[in-house]
Each structure stands twice: as C-alpha cells, then as structure tokens.
Amino acid sequence: MSRTAFKSLLAVPAIAVMAMGAGVGVSAFPGTAMAADVAVASQGPVVELQVMQQVAGDPDKATVGAGVTTRAATAQAAMQQNAAEMDKVLKRLDSLGIDRDYVQTTGIRLNPQYDYRNGEQPRFTGYEASNTVSVELRDIDKVGDVLDALVAAGATNLSGPEWGIVDDSGARAQARKAAWEQSLAQARDYARMTGYRDVKLLTVSESMGFSAPVQERALMVQASAPAAKTPTRPGQVSTQVTLSTRFELVN
Template sequence: MMLSLRTSLAALLVSAFAAAPLHAQPAPPTQPQQSAITVTGEAHKSVAPDIAQIEAGVSNMAKTARSAAEANNLAMGKVLLELKNAGLDPKDIQTSRLSIQPQYASSNRPGPSEINGYLASNMVTVQVRDTARVAGLIDTLVQAGANEIRGIGFRVADPSKVLDDVRAEAVADARRKAEIYARAAGVSLGAPLVISEDTQPGPMPMRKMVMAQSAGAPVAPGEETLSVTVLVSWAIKAP
C-alpha cells in the first residue's frame, strides 16, 4: 500500500512538470521612461545676398514656325554674344525654356480656330556673381534685343557659415526656454537627449519685370533671412 502511494505521487509530479511550459522565463523588468523637457529653439540672421539670377530672353512672332524659329535664333544669338562680351562665364548662362507655339485667331464662329502665326520663345537663366552688376546686365540684355525679363532673384551663394552660427543660437534659445520650464517645475536640466533641426532658408525673391524695361532701371537686392528651428529634449536630473 505504501509503495503504491509513492508511485502515485511520483506520477503526479512528473505530470505537473510535463504540463509546465518548457521555455517560460520571468519577464524582464520594465525600464522606466526618461523624464524630459522638450522645447523648440529658433534663430535667424539676415545677410546681404552675393549672387543674383536673371531670367531673360526673346520672343518672336511669324507666319510660319520656321520663320519664327529663325528670327528667334538670330535674336538670341545676339543676346548670348553680348553676355559673353560682358565677361560672363559660359557656365553661368543656361537655357531655361525653348518653345514654339501656334497662335490662334480670335473668332466667335463655331469650330476650330485658325492659326494665324507662331510664337517662338527662348529664355536663358543668367547667374550674376557680383550683384552690383545686375542693373548694368539688364541694360545689356535689353540693348542686345531681349524683349522679356521674366524675373530677378537674389540669394546667398554659400549659406553654410552663416547657418552654423544660427544653429548655435537656436540651441541656446532652446536651452533658455527649457531652463524657464525647469525652474517653474522645481527641477534641473540634464544632458540633451534628442536634437533635431528644421532648416528654412529665406525665400529667394523673384521680381517680375514685364517686357524690357528702360535703361538704368534700379535694382535692390535687399537681404535674405536664414532661419533654423531645432527641437531639443533635455533630460531631467534626478533629485
């Protein structure tokens, strides 16, 4: 009887171990989330642009597409020659648009309108690396036969040095804000946990100029504003 009881207990123990999961392990302790203060910092700086961009060209109307293209090519050839004579580097002159479009006669009658000519257009974008020359180059373009000045823009050729200073100021602004919140909450700041940047260079203003303006037209380059916004999370020191 005693032997039978011991055999039954052993069988129960074996069954219990067999039913238990083979790979069950204790769950790892949950890591506490780092307390932090997250703020944005902003900084900007306005600087005078040192490069300009002019979009200019010629347009010619003729009865046939071929005549319009030939007249346009002749006129643009004169414009490009004058730009070369003005000392511009060929790499700073780039064709930006070339088109030949049919022109339709206005009619109130039903049905397709008749083509009464073709408009050929050739535009170039000119990089000017001395903004003081912009007004003079516009005069050169007009005198050479350019009858379209589409726009003038100004920008900073290499904004990286300016942006580096602005970045440091943006982080300093973020820390200033974080310290205000920390004092208000009765805590102190630790090391930054995350720093991310959103760089937003100021837009390059394009000044629209309809047709060729008179010689000596004043041009004001103004300033370009370079801005940086950073998002910084600062750790909160344990008391």
Template sequence: MAEVVTKGVGRVERTADRAEVQVGFETTGSTRDEAVNALTARITGVEAALTGPGVEVRSRQLHVHDNWDGKRRSGSRATQNYVVRVDDLARLDDLLAALVTAEPSWLGGPNWQLADDSEAVREAQREAVVDARRRAEGYVQALGARLGPLHRLADGDAETWAGDSSRVMAAYGGGSPGAAPEVGRLNLEAQQITVTIRCTATWSLLD
C-alpha cells in the same frame, strides 16, 4: 527618468551675394522656320551679354509651336527662356541694362541668394540650441528642479528667405532707340537673406 522637451529657433541675416534673373524672348512667323530664324536674330546680341566672369547661364529652354485659330493654323511662335546667375553683383546693373535694351518679352528678377550659406547655417544652429536650452531652463526653474544632460537633438528643416527678394521688371519700351535704360536708378540693391534653423532638444530632468 523624467525629461523635458523643448524646441529652439535660430535666425541669422546675411546680405545676398548672388542674384538670379529670368528672361524670355518670343517671336512669331508664318512657319516654324520663320519664327525660329526671327528668334535667332533676336537673341544674337543677348548671348554676348551672358558671357564673362561672374555671369552664368543656368538654363536655356526653347519652345516652338504652331498657333491655332479654332481649327485653322495661324502661323508659328518660338520662345527662348533663360535663367541667369550673377555671382559678381557689380555686373548686375550692366547685365540688366543689356537685357532690357534687347526688348525681351518678359524679364523677372533679381531673386537674391547666398552663394554659400554654410556659415550662416552653423550660426543659426548654435542660436537654435541656445534657444532650446533657455526654454528648458525656464521650465526646470518653474518646477524647482535641475536641468540634466542633453539626451537627444533633432534637426528641423532649414529655411532660407529673402525679404522682398523678388523685384519684377517689365520689358523696356521707352526712351530713344539705342538708349541704355537707367537700371541703376531702380535701386536693386542686394537684399537681406534670413536663414532659419529649428531643432527639438530632449533633456533629462533632475530632482
């Protein structure tokens, strides 16, 4: 039996409802203990900003190592890196302001995400199948034949992409001591997330 094989693509957009922020703090000291103690003092206030509903620390990574100047040890360095997930976007600006005020060594984000992409995936799947069938009907019409039933459907890889999703913020160094940075003026609105589904469909070709 003759067959026609077509590929279909479905794309849908949704507004991100989750954000992820990466932040790191670094301190130095003449010894490892001194570097760690300085780091502990540095992040004490930060930990308080990372608690509460809608904010979750996904990971904490501590690194402590000696610095070397050639073959001579020249003190120690301690860093702690965080990955923070924000499910309540109303808290995002306040969280970023608190992190920037703590003067991190680096701060990156937000990276925009969908908390649940299942509905978007299902819609993109439907669009992909419709696209595959539309292509098949075009080939069948060109051949002067008829499109038969679907024989096989192969799923492609789902892709989730946020256009311009990563806005990188540098450590805050301006303003008067203790002044809260005006993070809201950076226009860090939730971005559009594009969910893409691809499929390959095999249809019978009737005379």
C-alpha cells in the same frame, strides 16, 4: 562694407508635452554622418520645440532670367527666329564678360497659338517659341546695366533679380548656434516650470532657408525710353536655420 544682423525670427511655433516617449531616431546635421538607426528611449515627459533664427547680411550675387519669345506661322519658323534672336542675347552676355559657367538655359518652349472668340471655334494663328536663361551676376552694382544691355540685344523677357550670398556658411553657423542655445534654454525653462531638474536631448533635426526681405522685379524696358537706366537696390538677404528638437524632462 559688409554688414550682418542677427535676428530671432520665431521662438516656439509648436510645443507639445507628452507623458511618455518611445524610442526615437537621431538626425545629424547636414555634412555629418546620418545616425537614423540610433534610438534614444525616454522615460519621462518629452517637450518638442521648433526654433528659427536668421542672420541678415549684404548680398554679393544676383540671379536674373532673360529670354526671347517669337511667333511665326509654322513651328520651324518660330524656332529658327527664336534661335537667331537668342544667339544675339548669348553673345551679348559673352561680350559683357560674364563667365559661361554662370549662364544656364532654364527653359525652351514651343506652343501653338489660338484666337479665342466668344461663341466661335478657336482659330489657329501660329506658333510661339521661347528660350530663357538664368544668369548669375557676381558684380551686383552692374545688375541694372546688364539688364539694359540684354534688352538692347533683343531680350523680350526679364525676371528677377534674386539676391543671394555666394558663401553663407558663416551666417548659417551663427544662426544654428543661436537656434540651439534658444532651444536648450526653452527646454530647461519647461523643465523648471514642471518640477524637473534638467533635460536630455532625444532628437534634433535642421532645415535651412534663404530669403530676401527686399526683392525687386526687373520689368521689361520700353524702347521708347532708351536713356533711362534700370535702377536696383539689393537691400539685405537673410540666411535662416530652423531646429526641431525633442527633449526628455529628467530629475
């Protein structure tokens, strides 16, 4: 069952009170029309706040990286060998029923290799080719099984998993609302403490983030222990919103 937890990460990392404020631009929230040319002039002192709130929830997707690295005496041979091995990995992904829209090539590299020894000129030893894909998995209970299957198919490089939420718009809305309410309450606290009646919003801007409190790295599975399955624990992931606001203190 899905769980969400609401948390206040950061109250006020930076506060500045200024004597007078000039005309300032207004930033709209993402998804609305920008109002960068609208200016709101301030007549009184201005308080600047930055508040971050986050909502934690259960992830429903995981992203892993999988690839193949090969070496050969010539560049062409290294690339050809790599292509043959990577084709096996991609076909294995198809056989696992993973939608091709969720599989994306993220890097193809070819580099000369040298043997470096103390006091000697580097000796050319051949070429190394690598091909890596990013795979998004919507069934997080099968992440370990997929990683093991990819290694069995010939993958030599694995990374991740990175846990996430497919649609975190609800969590963002919760975090945004809480950040705004905290910003307004703190600005009014400053108004009262300095002898003013209330505050007027001058600017507000938003930045959004995503973090995984617990992120496990999938290590390369050794061929000497094929019976062991790769365990994973998704934990919870956090959706966070940071509001930067400027309020004028008014009577």
